[in-house]
Amino acid sequence: MVVSDLRVRYGRRTVVDGISFEVGEGEIFGILGPNGAGKTTTVECLAGLRVPDGGTVSVLGLDPWRDAAGLRRVLGMQLQSGELPEKLRVAEAMELYASFYEEPADWRELLALLDLTERADSPFGRLSGGQKQRLSIGLALVGDPRVAVLDELTTGLDPAARRDTWELVERVRDRGITVVLVTHFLEEAERLCDRLAVVDRGRIVALDSPAGLVAAVNAEQRVRFRPTTALDDGLLTALPEVTSVQRHGAQVVVTGTGNLVYAVASALARQQIVAADLRAEPAGLEDAFLALTGRRFDHPDRQR
Amino acid sequence: MRAMNRLTAVEFKLFLRDPAAYFWTLLFPVALVVVIGSLPSSREAGAELGQRGIDHFTPVLVVLSCALTGLFVTPAYLVGYREKGVLRRLSATPVGPVRVLVAQLVVQTAVVATTTVLVLGTAALLWDVEPPANPGGFLLAFALSVPAVLAIGLFLASVIRTGKAATGAGSMLFFPLMFFAGLYVPREQMPEAVNRIGDYTPLGASVAAFGDAARGDWPGPAAVLVLAAYAVVLGVAAARLFRWE
Numbered sequence: 001m002v003v004s005d006l007r008v009r010y011g012r013r014t015v016v017d018g019i020s021f022e023v024g025e026g027e028i029f030g031i032l033g034p035n036g037a038g039k040t041t042t043v044e045c046l047a048g049l050r051v052p053d054g055g056t057v058s059v060l061g062l063d064p065w066r067d068a069a070g071l072r073r074v075l076g077m078q079l080q081s082g083e084l085p086e087k088l089r090v091a092e093a094m095e096l097y098a099s100f101y102e103e104p105a106d107w108r109e110l111l112a113l114l115d116l117t118e119r120a121d122s123p124f125g126r127l128s129g130g131q132k133q134r135l136s137i138g139l140a141l142v143g144d145p146r147v148a149v150l151d152e153l154t155t156g157l158d159p160a161a162r163r164d165t166w167e168l169v170e171r172v173r174d175r176g177i178t179v180v181l182v183t184h185f186l187e188e189a190e191r192l193c194d195r196l197a198v199v200d201r202g203r204i205v206a207l208d209s210p211a212g213l214v215a216a217v218n219a220e221q222r223v224r225f226r227p228t229t230a231l232d233d234g235l236l237t238a239l240p241e242v243t244s245v246q247r248h249g250a251q252v253v254v255t256g257t258g259n260l261v262y263a264v265a266s267a268l269a270r271q272q273i274v275a276a277d278l279r280a281e282p283a284g285l286e287d288a289f290l291a292l293t294g295r296r297f298d299h300p301d302r303q304r
Numbered sequence: 305m306r307a308m309n310r311l312t313a314v315e316f317k318l319f320l321r322d323p324a325a326y327f328w329t330l331l332f333p334v335a336l337v338v339v340i341g342s343l344p345s346s347r348e349a350g351a352e353l354g355q356r357g358i359d360h361f362t363p364v365l366v367v368l369s370c371a372l373t374g375l376f377v378t379p380a381y382l383v384g385y386r387e388k389g390v391l392r393r394l395s396a397t398p399v400g401p402v403r404v405l406v407a408q409l410v411v412q413t414a415v416v417a418t419t420t421v422l423v424l425g426t427a428a429l430l431w432d433v434e435p436p437a438n439p440g441g442f443l444l445a446f447a448l449s450v451p452a453v454l455a456i457g458l459f460l461a462s463v464i465r466t467g468k469a470a471t472g473a474g475s476m477l478f479f480p481l482m483f484f485a486g487l488y489v490p491r492e493q494m495p496e497a498v499n500r501i502g503d504y505t506p507l508g509a510s511v512a513a514f515g516d517a518a519r520g521d522w523p524g525p526a527a528v529l530v531l532a533a534y535a536v537v538l539g540v541a542a543a544r545l546f547r548w549e
Contacts, residue, residue: 047396069398077396082389087321092314099310100399123321143397 001029001046001147001178007054008041015041016052017202023195025146028169028179030193030210032186032285038202039182040080043149046180047077060146073101076140080152080182083132086125090116090135093124094142101143113171114138115164130161137168141177148172151182166191186285196285200293214283217291221283223254223264225275235271239263251277307399311407319411325377329415333369334422337362341431359434360490362427363514366446367485367507369419370453373412375478378457379470381408387467391548401548412457413450420446437520445513445523448531452506455535458542484508491515503527506534 001023008016016038023029031039044050045057048064048071057064062071084093094107111117114134119127127135133153140148150169154162169192173179183189189196190210198206198213206213220243231252233245241263242256254264261280268275319325337358340346346357382405385391391401427433436442456477464470482488484502491499491511502508509530513523 049392049395072396072398075396077393079389079393079396082393084388084390084393085318085385087318088314092317096310096314097397099307100397139393 001060001180002058003042003046003055004057005055006042006045006052006057008038008045008050008052015202016045018055019197019199019202019204020055021197021204021207023178023180025178026173026176027194028173028181028192030189030196031180031182031199032184032189032193032196032289033199034184037199039184039199040151042199043077043151043180043182047075047149048072049077073143074146076143076145076148078136078140078148078150078153080155082136084124084135087123089121089123090127091120093135094138097139097142103144104142105144107138107142110138110141114168128161130157130164133157133161133165134168137165137172141172145177147178147180149180149182153181153183154185154188162188186289190285198289198292205292206288210285213288213292214285217283217288220255220257220287221260222281223256223261223278224281225252225264225268225278226250227252227268228274228276231268231271231273235267236264239267308403308407311399311403312410315404315407315411316414319415325380326415328372329369329377329412330419330422332372333365333419334426336365336368337423337426338430341427347431354492356431357490358427358431359518360486360492362423362433363518364486364511365423366420366514367449367510368482368487369423370416370449370510371478371482371485371507373416374453374455374457375460375474375481376471377412377415378408378454379460379464379474380467382458382461383464383470384467386461386547386549387465389549395548409454412454416450417446434518436514436517438517438522441517441520441522442514444528445510445517448513448523448528448535449506449510451535451539452510452531455538455542456506458546459538462542462545462547481505481507485511504530506531509534 003022004020006016006019007014019038019042031042033039041050045052046059046064048068051065059071060074062074064071090111094111098104098107111120114137116131116134116138119131124132124135137150137153140150153169154165157165166188169179169181181189181192193210195207195209196213197204206216208216236242236245236254239256241258241260242254244255246253246255254260256263265275265278340361341358343357346361349356385404391404394401394404424433424435428435460470460473464473484498484505485507486494491502494502499508503512503526509527513527513531516523516527
């Protein structure tokens with residue numbers, strides 16, 4: 001999948017402002033950003049649901065607008081907040097959507113993979129949020145696509161359902177399906193994605209593996225411990241990795257960059273100081289996002 | 305074709321699981337035949353009407369079934385499908401959203417046809433209402449009325465965004481349109497000027513066409529033109545204005 005210089009405007013507002021990236025086969029590629037960053041618009045262009053104002057897209061060699069029919073046979077799309085009729089039953093929905101494709105996947109097997117076999121006769125309206133999302137993924141996969149686009153997969157799910165869904169995405173990838181995952185969840189992107197485009201205000205601000213992004217911005221990490229013998233702060237501040245040392249009662253909090261844990265642990269070992277309750281808090285994507293955009297990563301789920 | 309058949313079958317099942325929809329479009333008109341016919345006064349030939357009340361009401365109830373379908377069921381389903389993203393989800397599949405719309409119209413036409421048969425059958429069986437003297441004319445009236453009311457429904461679904469507003473607009477149109485169709489006062493007893501206006505309304509024209517067929521005539525050219533015009537004009541407008549998302 002190759003996207004180059006994609007541009008979309010709504011009226012005068014530019015929503016997608018020159019986005020380019022490539023996705024390799026069998027990869028889980030993440031598009032991460034706050035609400036309104038242009039993520040959904042971008043994947044709608046990939047799926048041929050929206051015609052961009054500029055730029056080109058090629059999915060498995062197909063142009064989403066000129067070869068729309070061909071694309072829909074090989075690309076499965078799970079839409080954000082796409083529902084089904086209340087009284088349509090799970091098995092009926094799968095069977096119906098399977099009939100749309102010439103060579104569909106075995107929908108019964110998919111239901112098993114989605115842990116929905118027991119709910120096969122339940123109407124859509126009676127499913128829990130997590131079950132609805134899993135069915136939605138099932139409908140995106142029932143055509144046996146080579147690429148699956150999953151948009152805001154776990155928004156509104158409780159943490160347990162979210163974790164189950166993540167596992168499912170990994171199982172999907174294990175079937176050899178390339179996954180494009182749109183998310184505003186840092187934790188989700190960190191856990192699932194092989195590579196990640198961080199999008200902010202219609203532009204890609206960084207593109208790398210989650211670990212690579214964190215390392216590249218060299219965000220600050222923290223190490224906490226309780227020294228069992230007296231410790232001179234100077235010993236730590238002298239280390240090049242350390243930026244600051246703070247004390248909270250008996251606890252020492254060291255902030256720094258690079259291989260901070262190793263640097264602190266070996267400095268303590270040299271002085272034969274035993275550190276109790278040593279805990280490392282590595283920098284996460286949250287810190288990386290802050291460093292990249294200069295803004296906190298805010299989204300509604302986090303305020304709850 | 306396989307997808308189209310399955311979509312239609314699924315839409316049928318969903319309709320049968322929707323008591324509100326089949327109550328109003330299927331059971332209610334038939335129940336009215338039973339209730340109206342059971343009033344002794346409606347089984348006596350009135351001097352003004354020139355026929356029995358039940359003879360007058362039978363075609364009106366066929367039109368009522370068309371109206372309830374076109375004004376309430378069609379827009380409610382289509383607006384609901386759009387609101388819920390059902391149409392958008394279909395856009396991302398090889399089948400596309402047009403066919404679910406076609407499936408809906410097939411289901412609703414079949415429902416109106418069934419109701420029509422039930423209304424005529426019940427009226428004939430219980431109250432000796434003569435079947436339409438000109439069956440060909442009756443079929444023509446039916447074939448014009450159903451597209452006209454479905455076009456109204458499609459048009460409403462094109463310009464209305466929410467399910468609530470769709471129901472509101474349906475009721476606002478239903479009562480005046482059914483007035484011109486003679487649901488409350490038979491057309492024969494209404495002033496000439498009111499019927500003149502009524503002839504240009506879809507349901508008024510529809511009742512006139514069914515009435516002609518009941519008496520053994522063919523639907524008059526005015527009614528045919530009016531019904532065809534509603535079907536074409538609103539159908540084209542709906543095709544232009546309809547949004548999938």
